[in-house]
Amino acid sequence: MTGSLRHHAETLFSVAVKAAEPAGALRASLARHPLPQxxxxxxxxxIAVGKAAIPMAAEALAQLGDAPVEALVVTNRENFRPLPGATVMPAGHPIPDEDGLNAARAVIAALEAARAEDRVIALISGGGSAMLPAPAAGLSLADKAAANRLFLQRGLDIRETNLIRQQLSTLKGGGMVRLADPAPVTAYILSDVIGDDLAVVASGPTVAPIGTAEEARVLIAxxxxxxxxPExxxxxxxxRTSQPANGPAAQNHLIGSNRQSLDAAVSAGETARIVNDRLTGDxxxxxxxxxxxxxATSTExxxxxxxxxxxxxxxxxxxxxxNQELALRVALAMPDLGRDWVFLSxxxxxxxxxxxxxxxxxxAGTALRIRAAGGDPAALLAENDSHAALKVAGDLLITGGTGTNVADVQILLLGARPEAPRNPHLTDTHSPSRKV
Incomplete structure (x- = not known):
């Protein structure tokens, strides 16, 4: 029974990922919001940037036809591949690197050369923030990388992280729009942010800053x-002083999100329901x-x-x-439910x-498998070594790069709870409510 539940969980996860397929999501959006001419x-x-940059750029190029186009695509190394009609540049993720810095310089140069009669199309997806590191004057890539590592280690959420990062960058927090001025900017955004705050996706290169420099300083303190x-x-x-609030604005269109993927999983899962579409925090x-x-769930x-x-x-x-640590924590904390269950994150x-x-x-067998392999589940969790723990249990979820990114999906499947065995000394004739 557990094996069939595991297979079903993987199937539902695949459905959720497919719902965020970048080319299809962009195609559907363009039917409502056509590309500018x-x-x-x-x-x-x-300009396409993020984990979904290549499929989004391919769809846009196909729809632009014979229009004069200069296309620059920046994506992570795992998703990198050539794209006819575009210059594709790899970049580091999640830690910014020199390749990303070179890509950012190319993007900045292209935007600064834009004229009023040009039209800038920005295709934004998750991961774009790390892939386009453009340190503000006086900062080095090493400075930004050290700061980014600190934010990850200290558990800052994505909005808090981006509030600060936007103050350290030339491109984040509306930087693309400011650099492209006077050329108008239209952006199509695949959101990896819960709640779909477009100022946070890829640190909002086409959206006004999340907050002020003073707010960033208060958060840091x-x-x-x-x-x-770093000093x-x-x-x-x-x-730092904040960017003016009355700068040029872009036309921003949301094309896909985590909630849309959750809805797809619900449609494909019998008895499925969304419990929480904003599972955030530690x-x-x-x-x-x-x-x-x-x-709290019934026996069904x-x-x-x-x-x-x-x-x-x-x-x-x-x-x-x-996701690995969340899965391991659930495996260790789940009480005996008296029924089969699986959990995927x-x-x-x-x-x-x-x-x-x-x-x-x-x-329910995860902890036993870890111990059978000679591991101590609690000690591995305390050491933040969830990958090692799940690997020895055979419980890693391996999909390879998907070419999209709309945050995380969790699926908890519960089998039916077996009925309690009946007392052989009781028969229906002893039931006071039964007529004989």
Missing amino acids: PGPGGRILL ARGLGPML AVRDHLAS VSSAAAQIVAAAT PACLIFGGETTVEIRGKGTGGR GGTDGRDGPTDAAGGLVD
Whole structure:
């Protein structure tokens, strides 16, 4: 029974990922919001960035036909491939690198060359923030990388992280629009952010900043991050003034999201329902919510769907990711339900942390399998070594890169609870409510 539940969970996860297929999502959006055409003597400047950049750019190029186009595509190395009609550049993710810095310089140069008769089309998807590191004046790539690592390690959520990162960058927080001025910008955005705040997706290169420099400074002080940041970052933030609020604006269109993927999974899963489409915060709290939902569910078979993006505060030296750690925590915290169950937590991009896994797929036997392999599940969890724990249990979720990214999906499948055995000394004739 557990084996069939595991297969069903993987099938539903595949359905959720397919619902965020970038080319199809863009195609559907363009039926409502067509691509802009250049003015007389103008051209199209197509800039695609993120994990879904290549399929989105391919769809846009196909629809642009014979229009004069300069296309620049930036994506992570795993999804990198040549694309006819475009210059494709690889970049580091989740840690920015020199390749990403070179890509950012190319994007900046292209935007600065845009004229009023040109039209800029931006295709934005998750991961774009790390892939286009454009340090503000006085900062180095190493400064930004160190700051980014700190934000990941200290468990800042995506909005908090981007509030600060936008103050350290030339492109984030509306930078593409400011650089392209006077050319108008139209953006099509595949959201990996819960709640679909477009100012947060890829740090909002076509959207006004999340907040002010002062708000970033307040957050850093509240989290005690100041002493741990590079000196150049501290100096920059101390002297930073916010971008004017009345700058040029882009036309921004949302083409896909985590909620749309959850809805697709529900449509494909018998008895499925969404329990929480904003599963955020620390993985320990998220695991507690999932266990509580499992114990509160009736004896009938059930399919409980969650979606979101949790955080992990790193305390150990192990390897893993938020989905793997969430799966391991659920496996260790789930009480004896008296029924078969499986729990899947996966990143829709196919990558969870710096590992080859998308996440984890666990069941009631996970902890036993870890111990049988000589591991201590609790000790591995304390060391943030969820990848090692799930690997020895055979519970890693491996999908490879999916070419999309709409945050994370969690699926909890519960089998029917067997009826309690009947007392052989009682028969229907003894029932006071039965007429004989």
